[in-house]
Amino acid sequence: MTAEIAMARRRPRAPKFALALPSIVWYTAFFIVPIALVVVYSFGAKDSSKLVPVDFSNPSTSSxxxxxxxxxxxxxxxxxxxxxxxxxxxxxxxxxxxxxxxxxxxxxxxxxxxxxxxxxxxxxxxxxxxxxxxxxxxxxxxxxxxxxxxxxxxxxxxxxxxxxxxxxxxxxxxxxxxxxxxxxxxxxxxxxxxxxxxxxxxxxxxxxxxxxxxxxxxxxxxxxxxxxxxxxxxxxxxxxxxxxxxxxxxxxxxxxxxxxxxxxxxxxxxxxxxxxxxxxxxxxxxxxxxxxxxxxxxxxxxxxxxxxxAGKPRQARVxxxxxxxxxxxxxxxxxxxxxxxxxxxxxxxxxxxxxxxxxxxxxFTIWSYAVSTKWWGELFDGAVFVQTALLFAAIVVLAVVARRLFKQRVQFGGGYTAWLVPTGLVLALVVNGVLTSWYANLFDFSGIGDAIRNSFVAAFGATVVAVVLGGTAGVALARRPGAWSNAFMVVVFLILVTPEIMEAIALATWFPRIQNVAAVGYVFTEGWGPFNGGMNKLWVGQSMYASAVVTLIVRARLSGLDESLEEAAGDLGAPPARAFRQITLPLIASAMIAGGLLSFALCLDNAVVSSLISEAGSTTFPVALLGATRSTIKPFWGVGAVSLFFVTMASLWFLVVILRRGGASAGNIAATITGA
Amino acid sequence: MKNEKRQLRMLAPEGFRRSLSRRAFLQGGTAVAGFALLANACGGDGDSGDAGSGGEGLASGDWSRVINKSSGTLAMYTWGDYNDPDIIGPLAESELGVKMKVDYYPSNEDLIIKLAAGAGNSGFDIVVPTGPYIPQMIEKGLIQKLDMSKIPNFVNLDSAYTSRDWDPNNEYSVCKNWGSTGYFYNKTKVTRKMETWQDFIDACMNEGSGDCAMVDTAPNLCGMWYWANGYNWNDQDPAKLDACEKFLVDEFAQHIKAFDSYPSTKLAEGAYSLAMGWNGDLRQAYSRIADAGGNPDEWVWVLGAPATELWMDTYCVATGAPNADAAHAWINWEFVPEISIKDLQYHGYNTGLKNMDSLVAELAPDLELGEMIFFSSDQVATFQTQEITPSLDRMVDIMNKVKAKAGA
Structure with a gap:
């Protein structure tokens, strides 16, 4: 007891919302302020001659x-x-x-x-x-x-x-x-x-x-x-x-x-x-x-x-x-x-x-009463198809042999063969794709290959952001609630109910305003490393809704768990950082995986926000497809969607296998995936 | 019928006139033709010495065929399905050395908001606005001046399509292609004789009620009312705008099934029996209807009358274009006659080169439904180009109300 008091004295306690600080900054910079600006527009008047077509000379509520x-x-x-x-x-x-x-x-x-x-x-x-x-x-x-x-x-x-x-x-x-x-x-x-x-x-x-x-x-x-x-x-x-x-x-x-x-x-x-x-x-x-x-x-x-x-109510239920x-x-x-x-x-x-x-x-929508593989590039042409099939067979055989050899050492959760088939297929396609570039004249010229790649990079980055923000904020909400948490929850809820198109407009008009702000602007115009500015914008835009969802999931998970474990760690002398790393983090890991999966799925499908903020080099699959829906959708969009389906399936399947290894039942996995 | 004859007399050269039969067009099947072209292009990678279609297919006459090699990625933001995929794909790579990335927008307003949001960092090199929108794009700083020294093939363009009002010296824009507006109907559903915009409006409000689609742009929708009533759509008389609003919102909106700028696919699905549309898209409707197992002979194309529009889409270079050099190389390459005609065959819009008749006769003798691409001088005389007037803003408001009312 005295030790605890002494420790508390030595280390001034950080404010209760300290862990939620990243989220607070993020939401203020990319949600509250930009959305507030859009709300301000509602009191202006239309003036299409301006870059932002709103005139404020005579504010009113006429809209x-x-x-x-x-x-x-x-x-x-x-x-x-x-x-x-x-x-x-x-x-x-x-x-x-x-x-x-x-x-x-x-x-x-x-x-x-x-x-x-x-x-x-x-x-x-x-x-x-x-x-x-x-x-x-x-x-x-x-x-x-x-x-x-x-x-x-x-x-x-x-x-x-x-x-x-x-x-x-x-x-x-x-x-x-x-x-x-x-x-x-x-x-x-x-x-x-x-x-x-x-x-x-x-x-x-x-x-x-x-x-x-x-x-x-x-x-x-x-x-x-x-x-x-x-x-x-x-x-x-x-x-x-x-x-x-x-x-x-x-x-x-x-x-x-x-x-x-x-x-x-x-x-x-x-x-x-x-x-x-x-x-x-x-x-x-x-x-x-x-x-x-x-x-x-x-x-x-x-x-x-x-x-x-009824005279004899009990008799009927004998x-x-x-x-x-x-x-x-x-x-x-x-x-x-x-x-x-x-x-x-x-x-x-x-x-x-x-x-x-x-x-x-x-x-795409009009069935011509005839089957053709022409939209699949050369995939279904004799040699390429045989190569792929052979490669697939080799991968499966190798994996089965490997399993025989290492059976004692490696414990896979059930369904080894079940995930082997899709994974092997994707692997075969990718390896063969690299070797023969069967998709070159398909994915290249219609831009679908780039779009799929961009979709994955964008969704992955946004998911990382969402998991970090949602994880920290969720912990803070569950463990250090206070006056701040109510205000914070209001913001989270507002993010969930704001129509996507409004967030899209808010961000689309916000980025040009901040592009001259030193480092921030540089990130969104020039980008950094291999990522262009448009991709960074996508991470911001897609992470907003996703991080709100992760926050709720982590908070729900943690408030269902006893805090005594962390207290015990503290009592045993573990500094807060260590208690967090060794106790809290494992506790919320499954919730973060769940949130991550859900965000990834949401981000991969994000069309509305992405279509307004994406740039030429960062067009994602849904954005490109949304553009194509305005005129005629060619069948190669179906090819793209099917490819995307298999890649997503294979990557999620690995996660399910990992969860299974942790001994989770189907129910737990569903709970994890929906975040309930 | 009378209409068709006149078109044939006016524009189609001999060899090309013979192939105008709609039936031949449908039997040949554009899908097969398109695929053959693709195969051709892929096979022809080796001999890229000549411009366009590989040696023998060069048009005769005095044409400028400068091809400036460039490199890197070229990002184009354009209307749906607006270039031959073969040209923006393998050909651009082999002949220009650039890799194209193409995104699509559904209206000029969408293009403008996207560029404005990017504030010079949108990443797009080429954009394709319609003429009258160019002045406001210049004013808002969304497009940059062209370097005409990099577009020597510009001389191939017919002077009728240069120096338009919106950009008198072609400082910012050059013609990509132009077209007109009309409508398309199923004659088993609408049995009366249809010739004018007034016929179209009547049919939409009677036998075609709840079964008709309108182009999703404000000037076209309002223009239809102006033309039907014998007015010029650039007329700025507020009384006419009021009357237009009253009619479209109170009487007409309820009959509209959809706002659709590219109705061809949905016509084939059977979603509409009447649709207003642009000539190129409606031309493609014939092959889509055949694809879907429908009977194209049931469908009739009518060019709007007594007057209709002449619109022109233009190539511009966006402000802050990352690869302006490739953008110029592309624009210049598009004026090479063989490339231009190849594109024309795909999208079905007149690309505006000189001596178009002989060019088509030589390079595309099998071109089908030419009467939907090339118009007679009598017809062209009825075309009106949209002017940049304050009433455009009002038309957008009218459209907005019509859309809300149509959903009631």
């Missing part, structure tokens, strides 16, 4: 009035309607899947179901959205088939360029973000509670509604937040599929900044959109808070009513175990069928992307 004008306001309403509907649909569709995976299948099948939910998201978000145009096209094969069996009229499917298409694709795009947190929540429920409920005579449904569902509450809340907020700001889905009728506020805001050059109006819309999202969440939370309490108030009444209704096994089987079977249907739904666009990368025709 806000304009948003409330019926013309624009109805886009607000339809956006919120689409987002709420989609969130509810995701919940309804995802809940049985998560329930099935958590309670009804073996460990092995659980891993397969979860993997099947995650894997489609390794294919570029943008190309999957575009791929929905294929089955929905009125002239497409699917539409013609539906016409043949008489399900739709002779005009074919009339859903493209409507709010219906946007609704469908938005449910599709965010379903995974609902299923995984739900699954984690179910998985964490102590099975004994459910058993106790049944032993006490509760039926299957009342167990579900009075025990399981309430316990899964936090997971549901997480799922709703993870889907609803990004849906409200969604820009890509509406742009690709919505046409004039399926317009959403995200696209509307973007067009104020990009095309209409009406920044005051765009900025006012964004501010009001953030307010609308927050308001909806508050109302939703209030409903969730109110319902059980109202029910509780009504409980005595219900009880009395029940007693009055032997719950005698309930027919048939019902169980039917339930199990129908949950299984539902899960299969949902997984099929998730894989439809992925399958179409694969198929259409072999399209004979000149555009």
């Amino acid at each position: 806000y009035g304009e948003v409330f004008d019926e013309t624009f306001f109805q886009v607000f309403r339809s956006t919120v309607r689409i987002a709420i509907t989609a969130t509810l649909l995701c919940l309804l569709i995802g809940l049985p899947v998560a329930y099935f995976a958590a309670f009804k299948v073996s460990e092995k099948w659980r891993a397969i179901v979860l993997a099947a939910v995650v894997v489609p998201s390794f294919t570029s978000f943008l190309i999957r959205t575009v791929a929905w145009r294929i089955p929905l096209a009125p002239n497409g094969m699917f539409s013609k088939w539906l016409q043949d069996i008489g399900l739709v009229g002779d005009k074919g499917i009339q859903i493209l360029e409507t709010a219906g298409a946007v609704q469908l694709a938005i449910v599709y795009n965010y379903l995974g973000f609902m299923i995984l947190p739900l699954y984690v929540a179910f998985d964490r429920i102590d099975i004994r509670l459910r058993e106790a409920s049944k032993d006490l005579g509760a039926g299957r449904f009342s167990t579900f509604f009075s025990v399981t569902l309430p316990l899964a509450g936090p997971g549901i809340a997480a799922g709703v937040l993870l889907t609803f907020i990004p849906m409200c700001g969604d820009y890509v889905t509406a742009t690709v599929l919505g046409g004039a009728k399926g317009n959403m506020i995200g696209a509307m805001i973007a067009s104020q900044f990009n095309q209409a050059q009406n920044w005051p109006l765009g900025s006012a819309m964004a501010v009001l959109m953030i307010a609308a999202v927050l308001l909806t969440l508050v109302v939703g939370a209030a409903i969730v808070w109110l319902v059980p309490r109202v029910l509780a108030l009504a409980e005595p009444v219900i009880q009395a009513w029940r007693r009055a209704q 032997a719950p175990s005698r309930r027919p096994a048939l019902a169980d089987a039917v339930l199990h079977r129908s949950l299984g069928v539902w899960t299969m249907l949902v997984l099929t739904f998730l894989f439809i666009p992925v399958g179409l992307v694969f198929l259409h990368s072999f399209n004979r025709g000149n555009s």
Whole structure:
């Protein structure tokens, strides 16, 4: 005790937020100040003759009035309607899947179901959205088939360029973000509670509604937040599929900044959109808070009513175990069928992307009724293909032999052969690519090779930034909370709800302002080492949302862990730095890996912020593809997406193997990946 | 039909007229042609001594064919699908020694905001704005003066396409290509005779309601109303702007299905039965429709009447271009007739070289649907070039409201 006091005296305690300082500086420099500037624009007037097309000579709030004008306001309403509907649909569709995976299948099948939910998201978000145009096209094969069996009229499917298409694709795009947190929540429920409920005579449904569902509450809340907020700001889905009728506020805001050059109006819309999202969440939370309490108030009444209704309430529940096994089987079977249907739904666009990368025709979305490997360069030409196949076989054989030889010494978590195949394939392609440059005239001339490389470099750098910032801030929030932490959490939450396009504009106008500030400007104009200025900008832009997510994950993980371990280390004389390195860091390692994985996936798909701040030398795959969606998308974009898919798969597979080696179960890995 | 005959009489040279049949175009299949070209280019790497298409295919006549070698990477920021991939890929590398990187934007406004955000560090060398936007780009310092001594092949350009209002001395810009605006419709859905913008507007508001697409640029949308009513779209009369706004927002917007500057692919998907578009893109729609197993004979192209626009996209060099030398070399190379015609065959826009008829007859005798690329002098007489007027700003506001209203 005295020793501790003495130590504390010797070393003046750093302020509580010391560890969060990097984040504080980062968010101030690249979020608070630039966003505040954009908010200021909302009080100006449009003046397209200026570089920043805003005139402040006569500040007013007229832009806000304009948003409330019926013309624009109805886009607000339809956006919120689409987002709420989609969130509810995701919940309804995802809940049985998560329930099935958590309670009804073996460990092995659980891993397969979860993997099947995650894997489609390794294919570029943008190309999957575009791929929905294929089955929905009125002239497409699917539409013609539906016409043949008489399900739709002779005009074919009339859903493209409507709010219906946007609704469908938005449910599709965010379903995974609902299923995984739900699954984690179910998985964490102590099975004994459910058993106790049944032993006490509760039926299957009342167990579900009075025990399981309430316990899964936090997971549901997480799922709703993870889907609803990004849906409200969604820009890509509406742009690709919505046409004039399926317009959403995200696209509307973007067009104020990009095309209409009406920044005051765009900025006012964004501010009001953030307010609308927050308001909806508050109302939703209030409903969730109110319902059980109202029910509780009504409980005595219900009880009395029940007693009055049935003379012998206990008799009906004498032997719950005698309930027919048939019902169980039917339930199990129908949950299984539902899960299969949902997984099929998730894989439809992925399958179409694969198929259409072999399209004979000149555009990605239009199937020409003929297969061709022409967009794959020389990969499928005799010699190159044979070489690749031989190389792949050699790698597999080598690996198997190596495993035989070193079996005793190297312990791999299960699934050795499972990861051997994709890894071997990627390795074979890369090695062969270096040797024969089969992709030269494909990836080179369409620029896809560079775009994929840039995507990886950008996502990797941004992930490093996000993990460092989120890790330190998360520790500070969990271990050294105080007055500062509330303010900090508000900023984190604002980062999560700010529409991407607003952050994009904020950064795009902020970088030119700071480019003359000595060292900072140099980094963003000239770059450093092998990285150009554009790449550094991408790291900043992509790290913003990602680091907020990592912060939340690390904080959640650490606040669930006892602080006594770190205290013990301190008591035993370990200086804070050492206690952090040897105790805290291992504790949060899995949360940081989780956060890192999630950030990496988010950054790899980042299109909106990246497309405004990237430069000629740092165009990423989604940015290039977003540009191409404006005109005709050639099938080689499918080739690019498939290649990106395999590379991402292989790299993530290594992480799963590492996690498995740490003894994590499928559930833990899913929890880690979703950060719950 | 009458229309078509007139076009044939006016511009198409003999050899080329015979190949104008739409059916031949479709049967040949552009996909095959495109691939053959690619194979050609890849095979022809060795003999890069001559400009363009390897020796025998040189156009006759007095042409400047200077090729300045350059090096490094050349970054171009341009409109979607706007150069032959063969030219920006292997040919640029073998003939100019530069590696091209190309990014795309959907509107001039997007281009401007991107360059402004980069403030001289956007990293782009070449940009391709439309003529009337050039003065504001000069004013905002987004593009730099060209060094014409590095573009000797500029003399190949027809004087009709030099010294335009927006840049009278071609100090900042040179013509890349030009085109016009019209529309495309499915005659099984719209059975009436369609000849003018007024016909298009009527069809959109009746049998084509909820099934028509508009080009995603403000001047074109407003211009359609001006032309349909017999006005010049550069007319700045506020009363006309008010009437235009009233009509488009209150009466027309609700019928629009999409704002789409490149409707060709989506026409083939069957997403629209009427679309306003630029001649080159709509020309490609025919082959896309055939690709998708549709019947191209059901589709009709109509050049806007009684008046329509003449737009011109230009090559400019961005301020702070990292490789301005390569940018000049590229621009100069694009004026080599063989390269120019090769590009023309791909995108379907007139590149504005001198003696275009004989050039096409010699270098691209199999060019299809030429009536959608080359216009008769009667037609050209109805073309109006957009002027830089304060009403552009107002048109952008109108477009903004139309977009919001269309979603209702």
